[in-house]
Amino acid sequence: MCGIYGSTVRYDDDVIFQKLARADFRGPDYSGFEHSGLVTLGHNRLAIVDLDHRSDQPFTYNHLKIVFNGEIYNYKTLRVKLTALGYRFTTDSDTEVITAAFLEYGENCVNHFNGMFAFVIYNTITHQLFGARDRLGKKPFYYAHCGLDFEFASQPSQICIGRNVTLNEQAINEYFIWGYVPEPKSAWNEIQKLEAGHSFSFDCNTGIFRAKKYWELDLMHAEHYEGSYQEAQADLTRLITNAVDIRMHADVPLGVYLSGGIDSSLVASLAAKNFKNVKTFCIKFREKGFDESVFAAKIAAHLQTDHHTIECNKEEGLELIESFGRYYDEPFADSSAIPTLLLSKYTKKHVTVVLSGDGGDESFLGYSRYKWFSMVDQLFKCPLAVRKKLADIISISPNYRHKLIAIGICNPEIRSLYGLMLGGLEYSWLENPSIGLQVPFMDIWSSKSTSVLQKLSAFDTKTYLNGDINTKVDRGTMAFSLEARAPLMDHRVVSFAQNLPDSYKFKYGVQKRILKDILYQYAPAQLFDRPKSGFTMPLNHWFKNELKDHVMDNLSINELKNIPGINVQKSFDMINDHMSGKWNRATQIWKLLVFTQWLKNQSSNPISTYQVA
Template identity: 60%
Template sequence: MCGIYGSTIKYSDDIIRAKLSLANHRGPDYSAFEHTGEVILGHNRLAILDLDSRSNQPFTYLHLKIVFNGEIYNYLSLKAKLEKKGYNFSTTSDTEVICAAYLEYGDECVNNFNGMFSFVIYDIRENKLFGARDRLGKKPFYYCHTGYSFEFASQSSQLKIERNFTLDQQAVNEYFFWGYIPEPKSIWQEVNQLPAGNRFTYQLSSGSLSIDKYWDLDYNRTNKFTGGYIEAKRTLKELLQDAVAIRMHADVPLGVFLSGGIDSSLIAALASRKVNHVKTFSIKFNEKGFDESSYARLVASYLRTEHQTIECNYNEGIGLINDFSQYYDEPFADSSAIPTMLLSKYTRKKVTVALSGDGGDEAFIGYSRYRWIKLVNNLFKLPLPVRKSLGSIVNLSPNYVHKLIAMGISIKDIEVLYIRMFGGMENSWIAEPEKGMGNPFRSIFNDKSKNLLETLSDFDIKMYLNGDINTKVDRASMAFSLESRAPLMDYRIIEFTRSLPTNFKYYQGNQKRILKDVLYDYLPPDLFNRPKAGFTMPFKEWFRKELKEYVMDNLSKKELEKIPGINVKRTQEIIQEHMTGKWNRYPQIWKILVFSQWLKKQVSSPVFEAFE
């Protein structure tokens, strides 16, 4: 896992070094760049495979030069195939396997890769750049294409050096709604994200850029599993075993994030079957109702792992909040990023690679919101006027949760309700809330051939997993030069789950049914007989107590007036509603705090340019 950079703009060496230095945390082991023809390629390396300097990047293979961020987990089997075809290799890394695969398969090489990646190959003979991003968007890729220039990087801030960019108001609206900026936008009008599962070609002679999709979900379920449940469980178990095994190949120490939940416990169990003395790591909160570390200790004890519990204390949490925008290059408001950063910080002291359970909730219908939306969907069979009447009655309750329910059942469509559950049911503080709902994946809801749960699962894989979870984990882990690998996001597993009947995953209220049944082959069910818990910060309490002064100082009327896209008067009201205990407004307050902090950092930069 590393940081990549490249440009066709002729910057000075000092400027290139400055651009690379912004991503030093992504690759502290080696940093270098090369001028080759019309192209500059740069790289920050976190050495995971073949620690020898021969695998440093930019890497040259025949007439190709490459910069690569990520891992190709199946590189050994792919390398063996390529060797049989006559290709020679001088390293034991996966980097040159990408190059050989490109020479053999051309643009279709990406279909042979099982991994997380963003890479760019400079094909000197063809005078073009070819690059791609992994299927599920684990690795970031930002680019700026204007006229005859093309510049790319792992962080948008790298592109901003020596350039004047303009804030994208639509992206700001989407951030205030979702809490992140969905692809293909970035916070800047001039910068885009390469969408997950996409590849590109940039022709240096003409300056033309072409982007196309090489992978997507099977929305129509054309590939349906036709076997029985026992066969499906056996197939899934084999896929999981292999997904974990190929992600344990590293030339550096490796461990497992262990929350004690279904997903991470299964990953820890499978890893324990591969090697002895697996290191596991969990986080502990002192606040009542937030600490689940005892469950992780029970699992670790059963598996006999070398376990470490990391305490998330108030003072350290504040320190990470103050440095938040340094690592989250764009506004990002998932508050669980803070404990993820803390977990990564201390895990990195013991290992360089950590396996995680990310992806299980989306693929196996595991979130509590799926159960809730399925229940509410019965109400949506009633005519809208009837639901609005019910909502007006429920709204009489002084309880803010009841008021949220009243808002929800008064919405026209269940799909819109689900989307609003992400952005907050009540968005009057956003100047133009409807504009923030725009995203490239709403069309998923147009296909009525699938049941509601499968549609929501598809949507979350493409939207939430990509834009929120992957962004959170990538930035948090790389802030401390830690590589995070997610076996449940192996594309073979994702494709397999899409082929399964819904009742294999969700059956009579039993969520993640088939995944649990695999887990129970390794761990006793009694360890997991408890309600599902989220990975959240105690901001609801902190904002009313320890952080109250911090919030009021940073979100004063004067500071709020500097933030584009919000209704200042209404924002002041929701802050007061939270402080008095009338509503739980911490998600909205956190979004605004993050954006305000990020904006201050940008304004202090000489390359910042306000809205046009």
């Protein structure tokens, strides 16, 4: 787990030092760069496997040089195969295995990797770059390309140093809808994201850049699972057990995040089953309804793990909000990033690698919106005129959720409803919210051969899991030089889940049915007999009480005028509606707060004026 950097632009060395220093938290164990041929390659290393300096990067293997961020979990198996083919290795690292695999398999090497990764290989003979990002987008990859100039990095602010960049207002509009900037855009016009499941090639001689999709959730041609429920349960147990086991390998201390929910409890159970003295970590909130730490403690006691509980309060949360921009770079409005940062800060004192339960909700239909949406889907079979009349009746209710339903069913298409629902449905405070809904992956909804639940699962995997969850976890953990691994995001598990019948995942109102039945082999079912809480902060309460002054100071009329794409007066009225208790606008207020803070960070840290050498 590290930070990578590279450029065909020949900057002065002091500029390269600045660019690497900007992301030093991603890799504090070693930082270095070298000019090689037509490229400068740089790396910040967090040593996880083969701690010896022989595995520092940029790394050289024959005529190839590589910078790599992530982990290849099956590298030992690949190394045995490549050794049999005549390749020789001088380290015990997965970095060296990637380069040998590239020599043997070419661009198809990515299909041999099971892991999370963003890497770039430079061929010193042909002056070609080849790089890739993992299937589900666990690791970030930003780049800027103009003619012969090509620059890439783990954090976009590294690319910003030394060049002029401009705000991408459409991307900002998308941020206000989704809470993050969806790929392939970034917050700047000049910088893009390499999409998850994509590789690329760049010819340093001609400036030709080509991106290529090497993996996809293929709903149209998926091989649907035909075994019984019991057979599926056995097959999935083997898959997840292996996914956990291969992620428990590290040359540094390792632990597990244990929230008390189904997903993290399953990961912790399998880890504790096969490994001794497993450390587990959870976070505690003082506010009732947001704290699952007591359940996590009971599960940890049952599993006999070395358990640690960290308390989150608004004072420390506010402190982290102030430094939020340093780690997240782009506007990012998932408020659970704050407890993620806090949990990572304290977890790092004990371990360097942590396993999480991320990915379970998307693949196994865990979110409450899936249950709600499967019911609303029936209403969309009615004509729009009928739905509008029904909405008029429902909207009379003072209930907040009823009002959201009334707004939602007036959308002409169910796919538009889902995009809006993720962010709160009501966007009258934006000047043109329709722009923000024009994102990739909407073609998933046009599939005729899949159920609405399969579409929801695939869509969330390509959007929410990739753009939100992965961003939150990568930046939140790397802020404190901590590596996070997610067994339920093993691509084998994700593909298997997509091919399962809906009833294996959601039946008789029971969500994540098959995961729960696997978990109950290791932990008593009564420990999980409670409503799903989620890893969220009590913003609704805080904004009307402890943080009210903070909100009103930072989102005054004058401050709101600096934000592009919003209606200032309607936004201010929306904030007042929240403060009066008329409507819960915590999600929208948080988006505005984060963006205002991000704008201030941009103005207080202007782009460097260093010149290209």
